[in-house]
Amino acid sequence: MLEFNNAFSGFSVNDLPQAKEFYGKILGLHVYDDKEMPNLLNLQLNEENIIIIYPKPNHQPATFTILNFTVKNIEKMVDELTNLGVKFIIYNDENFKTNEKGILKGDHRGPTIAWFNDPAGNILSLIEKP
Template identity: 60%
Template structure:
């Protein structure tokens, strides 16, 4: 029987341009990104193993959120990223967002979605 309870699992996702991804995750989001010798990027966050970003020239973005960032103050974080040129998604169906792209549902956390340069959907989720 194979047991994985001690395995340090990590996530990964594709982008169509590593240089654009490195610039966005480093300079726009302010995250630590390092080059990996295998031609990949490693995205470092305080609570995880490194998240691998790998090149895929024919990349098609997922239609769901691939990475979530918990934040203490959603409104301030959204404002700071808007100043850096991030555009937040606008939803009008089952999920409703305000003019900034923030969903303030009674049934879940306050959340805002945005895309990286490859079209991957990311989110900010207000903690607590």
């Protein structure tokens, strides 16, 4: 049986300094160099939740959402991030359509959500949670 006292997640990027800039300055999250594991970044979401970001020369962006951020007002947050240069993904599938801002309005099938990419092409989302 696996014994552990801590577990954490991680994802790759193709440019560590660019990731540090995006997650730290654009998204306003706490990002810092890992002192124990060189050439890694720590993305600290709260006191106990730290995700590592690691460089990978042959990085391929994730084809699924790697991080979901809950927000109280998705319209406001989409506008703020758009003003900082973040581009939201527009989906125009018959059964899966976002509005012109990239927001999929929630209904009985799911929450109100908007997706965007980090500089490495990984998919992130905002989910409205009142």
